[in-house]
Amino acid sequence: MDSASIRIWKEWFTRRVDFAWGIDKTRVVEGRLMLGAWGHDDNPASAIGFLAHEMAHLVEIDDRRATVDNFGLRYKRVMRLPPTRYSTGIYADPMTTQGVERECRVIAISMRILGAIGWSEHAQHEDSERTIHALRILMDWYNIPSRRNDEARREWCRKKVARALQQWSVERVRAEWWRKVVLVTKRLERAERRVR
Ligand SMILES: [Zn+2]
Numbered sequence: 001m002d003s004a005s006i007r008i009w010k011e012w013f014t015r016r017v018d019f020a021w022g023i024d025k026t027r028v029v030e031g032r033l034m035l036g037a038w039g040h041d042d043n044p045a046s047a048i049g050f051l052a053h054e055m056a057h058l059v060e061i062d063d064r065r066a067t068v069d070n071f072g073l074r075y076k077r078v079m080r081l082p083p084t085r086y087s088t089g090i091y092a093d094p095m096t097t098q099g100v101e102r103e104c105r106v107i108a109i110s111m112r113i114l115g116a117i118g119w120s121e122h123a124q125h126e127d128s129e130r131t132i133h134a135l136r137i138l139m140d141w142y143n144i145p146s147r148r149n150d151e152a153r154r155e156w157c158r159k160k161v162a163r164a165l166q167q168w169s170v171e172r173v174r175a176e177w178w179r180k181v182v183l184v185t186k187r188l189e190r191a192e193r194r195v196r
Contacts, residue, residue: 006048012055012113012177016185019051026054027069031192033058033184036070049114049127056109058184059176060102066184073102099140104157107131108164112173132157 013019019035026036035058037051057071065072110131111124119127132154135141144153 014181014185016188017058017181019054021047025070026057028067028188031188033067033188046130048117049110049130052110052113052127053106053131055113055177056106056173058180059109059173060106063180063183066180067187073099097140097143097145099138100135100144100157101160103131103135103138104160105164105168107157107161109168109173111161111165112168112170113177116170116174128158128161132161 015032017033017035019037021037023034023036027034035051035054037047037054057073058066061071061073107128111128114124114127115121135157136150141153144156
C-alpha cells in the first residue's frame with residue numbers, strides 16, 4: 001500500500017472522525033474522534049489492516065458507545081499461571097464468547113473496508129487470519145464451546161467470520177460508517193456548544 005492509497009484512505013475520514021498512527025487507544029481528542037491505529041506508517045500494509053479493524057469497531061458498536069474511549073470495550077486478557085496437577089494454568093472468565101464473537105464480526109466488516117480500498121480477496125483473508133491468531137489473548141477464547149485446541153478454535157472463528165460476511169455487504173458497511181460519522185459529528189458539536 002503506497003502513500004497514494006493512504007490519501008484515498010483519507011477520503012473515509014472527516015474533520016471530526018480522524019486517526020493517528022501509533023496511538024493505541026480510540027478516544028475523543030479536542031473535539032475529534034481519533035481512531036487508534038496501532039501500526040506505523042513505515043509499514044503501511046499492516047498499519048492499514050489495524051486501522052480498518054478500528055474503523056470496523058466503529059461500524060459495529062452500538063450508537064451509545066460510539067464516542068466512549070475504546071468504544072467502551074474492556075476485554076480481559078487471558079491470565080496464564082504455571083500449570084499444576086489440578087489446573088491447566090489458564091483462567092477464562094466470564095464464561096461467554098461475546099468478546100470473540102464481536103471480534104469475528106469486526107473482522108468481516110474490516111475485510112469489506114479493505115476490499116473497498118482495493119485489497120485483493122487474498123490480502124483480505126491474510127489480514128483476517130492475522131487477526132484471528134491475535135484473538136488468543138482474549139480471555140473468552142477458552143470459552144469457545146467444546147473445542148480442545150487453538151486450531152479448532154480458529155476454525156470456529158472462521159465460520160463466524162464467514163457468516164458475518166454474508167450479513168455485511170460493502171454497501172451496508174459504507175452506509176453504517178457514514179451514519180456513524182454523522183452521529184459522532186453531531187454529538188461532538190453538541191458537546192462543544194455546551195462548553196461555550
Ligand atoms: Zn478488535
